[in-house]
Structures are given as structure tokens and as C-alpha cells.
Amino acid sequence: MQVLRFRKNTMLEVDKILEKCGDCNRLQLLMLLLFCLINVLSALHYYSQTIISFVPKYWCADGFPSSETPAESSCWPLSQNGSTPHTCHSYDYELYMGYQSFSSEMNWICADAWKLTLGQSMFFVGSVIGTLTLGCLADIVGRLPILIVANLIAMTGNLLTIMGTDLTLFCIFRLISGFATDSNFVMMYILVMEYMRPSLRTLGLSICIGMFYCLGSMAAPWIAVLTGSWRGFLLATSLPLLLVPFFYLVVPESIQWLIAKQKYDKAVRCLKRVARINGKVVEESAFEEFIEECKYSQKNQPASPHLLHLFQTPRLRRHTLILFFKSMVITLCYDAVSRNVQGLGISPFVMFSLSATAILPACLLIIALQDRIGRKAMASVSLLLSGIFISGTGGLLFAASTSSKTTLLVSLSVIGRFGVTVAYNSGAQYATELIPTCVRGQGVAAVHVAGYAFTFFSAYILFTRSIFSPLPEIILGVLSLLGAGLCLLLPETLNRALPTSLDDGENFGKNDRWYTFSFLEKRTQSATTLATQNAKMPSDSSVYF
Numbered sequence: 001m002q003v004l005r006f007r008k009n010t011m012l013e014v015d016k017i018l019e020k021c022g023d024c025n026r027l028q029l030l031m032l033l034l035f036c037l038i039n040v041l042s043a044l045h046y047y048s049q050t051i052i053s054f055v056p057k058y059w060c061a062d063g064f065p066s067s068e069t070p071a072e073s074s075c076w077p078l079s080q081n082g083s084t085p086h087t088c089h090s091y092d093y094e095l096y097m098g099y100q101s102f103s104s105e106m107n108w109i110c111a112d113a114w115k116l117t118l119g120q121s122m123f124f125v126g127s128v129i130g131t132l133t134l135g136c137l138a139d140i141v142g143r144l145p146i147l148i149v150a151n152l153i154a155m156t157g158n159l160l161t162i163m164g165t166d167l168t169l170f171c172i173f174r175l176i177s178g179f180a181t182d183s184n185f186v187m188m189y190i191l192v193m194e195y196m197r198p199s200l201r202t203l204g205l206s207i208c209i210g211m212f213y214c215l216g217s218m219a220a221p222w223i224a225v226l227t228g229s230w231r232g233f234l235l236a237t238s239l240p241l242l243l244v245p246f247f248y249l250v251v252p253e254s255i256q257w258l259i260a261k262q263k264y265d266k267a268v269r270c271l272k273r274v275a276r277i278n279g280k281v282v283e284e285s286a287f288e289e290f291i292e293e294c295k296y297s298q299k300n301q302p303a304s305p306h307l308l309h310l311f312q313t314p315r316l317r318r319h320t321l322i323l324f325f326k327s328m329v330i331t332l333c334y335d336a337v338s339r340n341v342q343g344l345g346i347s348p349f350v351m352f353s354l355s356a357t358a359i360l361p362a363c364l365l366i367i368a369l370q371d372r373i374g375r376k377a378m379a380s381v382s383l384l385l386s387g388i389f390i391s392g393t394g395g396l397l398f399a400a401s402t403s404s405k406t407t408l409l410v411s412l413s414v415i416g417r418f419g420v421t422v423a424y425n426s427g428a429q430y431a432t433e434l435i436p437t438c439v440r441g442q443g444v445a446a447v448h449v450a451g452y453a454f455t456f457f458s459a460y461i462l463f464t465r466s467i468f469s470p471l472p473e474i475i476l477g478v479l480s481l482l483g484a485g486l487c488l489l490l491p492e493t494l495n496r497a498l499p500t501s502l503d504d505g506e507n508f509g510k511n512d513r514w515y516t517f518s519f520l521e522k523r524t525q526s527a528t529t530l531a532t533q534n535a536k537m538p539s540d541s542s543v544y545f
Contacts, residue, residue, distance in 0.1 A: 013293050013294055013297065014194065014256055014259070015197075015198055017271060018195065018271075019197070020286055021271050021278060021280055021282055022275060022277075022278030022279075023195065023197040024196070024197045024200060025278035025280075026277055026279070027274055027278050028192075028197075030277075031192045031195060031196075031250075031251060032192060032196075034188070034250065035188050035192045035205070036208050036211070037243070038184070038185060038244075039185070039212035039213040039216060040212050040216035040219075041151070041216070041237075041241060041244075042184055042213070042216070043212075043213045043214075043215075043216025045154045045181070045184065045237065045241075046181060047217060047220045047338070047339075047352075048220075048233070048234060049120050049174070049339070050339040050341070050352070051220055051224045052101060052161075052233065052234065053101065053102060053103055053116055054096060054101040054103070054224075054348050055073075055103045055104070055113075055342065056093045056095050056099075056101065056104055057069075057072075057093065058074075058091050058092065058093050058094075058104070058109055059091065060075065060076055060090070060091060061090045061091055062077040062088055062090065069094055073109075075088060075110035076088065088110070091107055091109065096225075096347055096349060097225045097349060098225070098228060099225055099228060099230075099349075100228065100229040101230050102116070102230045103116050105230070106165065113466065115167050115170075116459075117460060117463045118167070119167070119170045119174050120174070120459035121456050121457075121458075121460070122171040122178065123174045123178035123181070124178055124181075124335075124453075124456045124458065125178065126174065126175035126177065126178025126181070127178040127181035127452050128449060128452050128453045128456075130150070130178065130179035130181060130183060131181075131182045131183060131448070131452055132449060134146050134149070134150055134183040135183065138183070138187065138257075142253050142257055142258075143187045143190055143254045144247070144251060144254070146183060147183075147187035147188050147191070147244065147247065147251075150180040150183040150184040150187065151180065151241045153179055153180040153184075154177060154181070155238045155239070155241040156176065156177075157173055157176035157177025157178070158177050158234045159238050161173040161174060161177060162231045162234055182448075182452065188247075188251075192204075192205065193205060194255060194256060195255075202367065206363045206364075206367050206425075207367075209363055209425075210359060210360040210364060211360055213359055214356055214357065214360045217338075217352075217356035217359060218353045220237075220352065220356075221349035221352045223236055223237060224349070225349060252273060252274060255267050255270060255271065259294045259298075260298075262298070264294070264295075267291070271290075272287070305438055305439055305502060306439065306442065307439060307442040307443060309502055310439060310505075313502070314506075315506050315507075316505045318489070319434055319505070320435070320443070322487075322489060322490055323430075323490075324446075324447055325483070325486060326379070326427060326483050326487060327427065327431065327447045327450055327451035327454075328451050328453075328454035329454075329480065329483035330427050330451065331424065331451030331454055331455055332451075332454045332455055332457060332458055332461075332476075333386065333420045333424075333483075334420050334421065335455045336458040336461050336462060336472065336476055337386075337390065337413075337416055337420050337476060338355065338356075338417065339462060340413070340462055340473075340476075341355060346409075351413070354410060354414055355413065357414070358421050361418060363425060365422055366378070366422060366426050371494065373518065373519045374492050374493075374494040374517055374518025375433065375493050376430075376487060376488070376490060376492045376493075376516075377517045377519060378422065378423075378426050378430075379423060379427060379484075379487040380484045380488055382419045382422035382423040383423045384480075384481065385415070386416050386418075386420040386422075387419075387476075387477045387478070387483075387484060388477070389416040389419060390412075390413075390416035390473050390476050390477040390480060391473060391474065391477030391478070392412050393409055393412040393413050393416060393470075393473045393477075394471070394477060396409055396412065397470035397473065419480075420480065428444070428448065430490075431443070431444050431447045432444050433493035433498050434490065434493060434499075434505075434508070435499075436500060436502055436504055436505035437498070437499070437500040438501055438502065461476065490509075491508055491512040491516070492509065492512060492516060492517065492518045493509075494518040495518060496508075
């Protein structure tokens with residue numbers, strides 16, 4: 001992660017030369033279209049865990065009339081009398097829309113339900129290992145090769161899963177599949193962000209993510225229904241990943257990475273290619289001047305401190321630990337709420353699609369409000385609302401039968417998903433702005449990976465539904481409320497000069513109180529100027545790797 005501890009001047013130099021080559025033209029439109037495709041493919045890959053693991057209504061077939069269907073799932077034979085347990089030898093299922101899931105084919109239910117939970121957890125173990133490994137490799141070989149490799153790993157892991165019908169192989173293949181998660185998306189995000197005009201980055205990227213990640217998420221269960229089985233679903237969603245290697249013919253390598261690695265000739269070739277595609281004529285002297293400025297910037301670049309320096313002083317240590325915890329809570333809740341589509345009195349396919357509809361409005365709300373009410377208010381209020389509505393869902397599950405309150409349960413669950421999606425999508429920018437520039441690349445990457453590591457527990461939290469029906473909602477609601485409270489202890493960053501050194505980070509927001517919010521403060525001229533300057537800073541995901 002050494003390479004992208006890159007200075008803001010280099011970013012501005014790249015923006016200036018791209019303005020001459022074209023930063024809002026044919027190439028940018030083409031890259032945005034390809035980014036839309038990546039969003040769909042990434043959503044299908046990420047939620048493959050949920051789709052293949054749906055558990056339909058089941059019952060023990062021993063002694064049960066084949067023409068009848070019980071009202072609820074049951075692990076015990078019809079002759080079970082509560083005091084003398086009997087082993088069930090075979091199970092019958094009422095498949096959702098004829099879809100054969102992995103759990104129903106393998107009979108990983110009841111006493112064997114833990115196997116499915118373990119396999120799901122290994123997917124997130126793989127995502128943590130993969131994020132770190134592929135992130136480091138991206139600094140060595142470049143962003144574009146890792147984008148292609150990550151998507152091919154995702155395809156390989158899913159195709160191997162089709163053959164992994166015992167516990168050991170299933171866990172290994174899901175770990176391989178998870179290895180690609182995040183890098184298969186973020187690398188393209190970084191590339192598109194770098195080549196776009198700074199003023200259009202947030203709007204363009206957020207709309208692409210909001211619309212097409214939402215589309216991929218909503219389509220996932222219906223692809224499963226159309227294919228009829230978990231094998232068909234994995235095959236149908238994996239083969240399109242073969243399109244990604246062809247991105248190499250269109251998408252240029254990261255200019256910032258090439259400059260950081262002092263590959264100046266390749267950087268100039270990429271820029272000339274951008275100008276040619278966009279129909280721009282750029283003088284050779286402009287490229288020469290750009291390279292000279294970059295060389296001068298790198299020559300005068302001071303040595304940077306490392307990640308552990310964030311923990312040396314009390315206030316910066318507190319802020320960093322809160323950011324770590326917030327990332328863990330938000331990422332865990334986002335994943336668990338996204339996959340918590342069973343036990344709410346409605347088909348999980350319908351519930352999954354309804355829940356996914358929250359993605360686009362969440363992205364639009366961030367665009368509309370984040371620069372108005374501030375990062376602190378956005379983070380704390382979204383987590384607060386998420387916690388209230390998720391807890392409300394749990395309370396309703398406890399107080400009333402699912403069948404009598406289906407509409408209300410679904411509404412509360414979707415609103416909870418909306419709140420946690422807002423918190424998840426806005427959280428990375430808050431961390432980016434709070435962590436001092438000198439350790440921003442390492443700091444944000446560590447916060448991000450900590451969040452992914454915590455999703456290991458997501459499957460186990462959902463598994464607690466077998467113990468007590470509303471328990472997953474209670475756990476997630478309490479975690480969200482705790483995260484909302486801790487966000488109040490962080491300083492506001494909107495319209496303020498962001499910390500660049502460790503001393504700046506220690507003293508940043510020293511006079512802030514828990515009730516200090518940006519929208520309650522008077523907007524000064526200097527704040528307006530700072531906001532304009534900050535708009536030109538790298539986007540949050542650009543510093544993950």
C-alpha cells in the first residue's frame with residue numbers, strides 16, 4: 001500500500017493534463033458503461049452466497065403423508081413425542097417457485113445447518129485475505145490486471161462450488177470465490193474515478209452504483225428462479241465474467257499508479273490514447289511539462305509515517321478506534337440486513353428484491369444531503385434510523401405472528417436496509433476525511449478491511465433465528481444504535497481544512513461537542529473555499545489500495 005500514499009499535488013497534475021486530453025468525453029462515457037456492467041456482475045457475485053443458501057420449508061418425511069404439507073418447518077418425525085427424540089432419515093421440501101437451493105439438495109438443515117453457516121463464513125474469510133493480497137498486488141502490477149484477475153477468480157470460485165458437494169470442498173471453494181470480493185469492484189471504481197472530471201465524480205459514480213448495483217441485486221433471485229437450481233444460478237452469473245478480460249482493450253491503466261512507479265513513457269502513451277479516443281489534439285510539450293512536474297513532486301516528497309502512528313496520541317487513537325468499530329458495525333449490519341430475507345412471512349425471492357430497492361434511493365439521498373447536513377449527522381442519523389427500524393422488526397416478530405403483520409414487517413425491514421445502506425455508502429468518505437493525509441491510504445484500507453473481517457459473524461447472527469426468531473434483528477438493531485452513539489463522539493469534517501499531519505489529526509475538531517453538527521454552524525466564506533478545494537481531493541475508494 002506504499003504506492004498510493006500519493007500526494008494531492010500529483011492528483012491535481014493528473015487532473016490538469018486530463019482536462020486537455022478530455023475528462024468528460026467518449027472514453028469516460030464508455031468507462032462508465034463498463035462500470036455499470038461491473039456493478040451488476042459484482043452484485044450477482046456478492047449475493048450468490050444468499051441465493052444458493054435459501055432454506056425452503058422442510059419437514060421430516062418419515063411417517064408423514066406425502067400428500068400433505070405441514071404449516072411450519074420441522075426437524076422431527078411425525079411420531080416425535082417431545083421427550084423421546086428420533087433421528088429423521090429423509091426430508092421433504094416445499095421449494096420456492098421450484099428453486100432447488102444448495103441447502104435443500106444437501107439436506108444441510110436441522111443438525112447439519114451449521115455446515116452451511118461455516119461455508120458462508122469462509123466466503124468472508126476469503127474476502128479479507130483477498131482484499132489485502134490483491135490490494136498489495138495492485139500496487140506492484142497495476143489496477144487493470146488485478147481487476148481482470150479478481151473477476152476471473154470470482155468466476156473460478158463459483159464454478160468450482162458447483163462441484164463442491166462436501167463440507168471441506170464447499171468451504172475451500174467459497175473461500176476462493178470470496179477472495180475476489182471487493183477488488184473485483186473497487187479496481188474499476190478507482191480507474192473510472194481517476195479519468196473523470198473531479199466535479200462529476202461523485203454524481204456519475206454514485207448514480208452508476210445506485211442504479212446498476214440495485215439492478216443486479218434485484219435480478220439475482222429471479223435469475224435463480226429461471227435457472228431452477230443453485231448450480232444453474234452460479235453458472236449463469238459466473239460465465240458473463242469472461243467479458244471482463246476484454247476491458248483491457250478499452251480501459252487504460254491508472255495514470256497515478258504509472259507515475260508513482262515512475263513509468264513515465266507508459267503514462268504518456270495512456271494519455272495520448274485518451275486524447276485520441278476523445279478526439280483531442282494535445283501538444284507534445286504539454287506531456288513533457290506534465291512529466292517534469294510529476295518528477296519534481298516525487299523528488300520533494302517527504303517520508304510518510306505508518307499506520308501505527310494513528311494510535312500514539314489519545315484523541316487520534318480514540319477517533320481511529322471509533323472509525324474501526326463503526327466500519328465493523330456498518331459492514332456487518334449491511335451484509336446481515338441484505339441477506340436477512342427469510343422468516344418475515346413473504347417469499348425470500350420477493351423480499352430480496354424489495355429490500356434491494358433501497359439501494360438507489362440511499363445513493364440519491366447521499367448525493368442530495370451529505371454536503372448539506374455534514375458527515376457526522378449523515379452517519380449518526382442513518383445508523384439511528386436503521387437501528388430503530390431493525391429493532392422494531394424484531395419486536396414485531398416477538399409480539400405478533402408473522403402472518404398477521406407481514407406488510408409491516410416487510411416495510412420495517414426495507415426501511416432498515418435503506419438506513420444501513422446510507423450509513424455504509426457514506427461511511428468510507430467520513431473515514432477518508434478524518435484520517436490525516438500522511439497515513440490516509442493505510443488508515444482507510446485498515447478500516448475497510450476490519451469491516452470486511454467482521455462480516456465473518458454475519459452468517460452466525462442470522463443463524464440465531466433458529467434459537468429465537470427475533471434475535472438477529474435485536475442484535476443488529478443494538479449494534480446500529482451503539483454505532484450511532486459513537487459517531488456523535490467524532491468531529492465534523494464538512495467545510496473544514498482536513499488534517500494533513502499527525503499533529504493536525506490530534507488537534508482536529510478539538511472544540512467540537514457531541515451535539516456539534518455542520519448544518520447548525522454558520523457557513524463562512526473560508527468554509528465555502530475549503531469545500532471547493534476538498535471537491536478536488538481523491539474520492540474515498542481511491543485510497544483503499
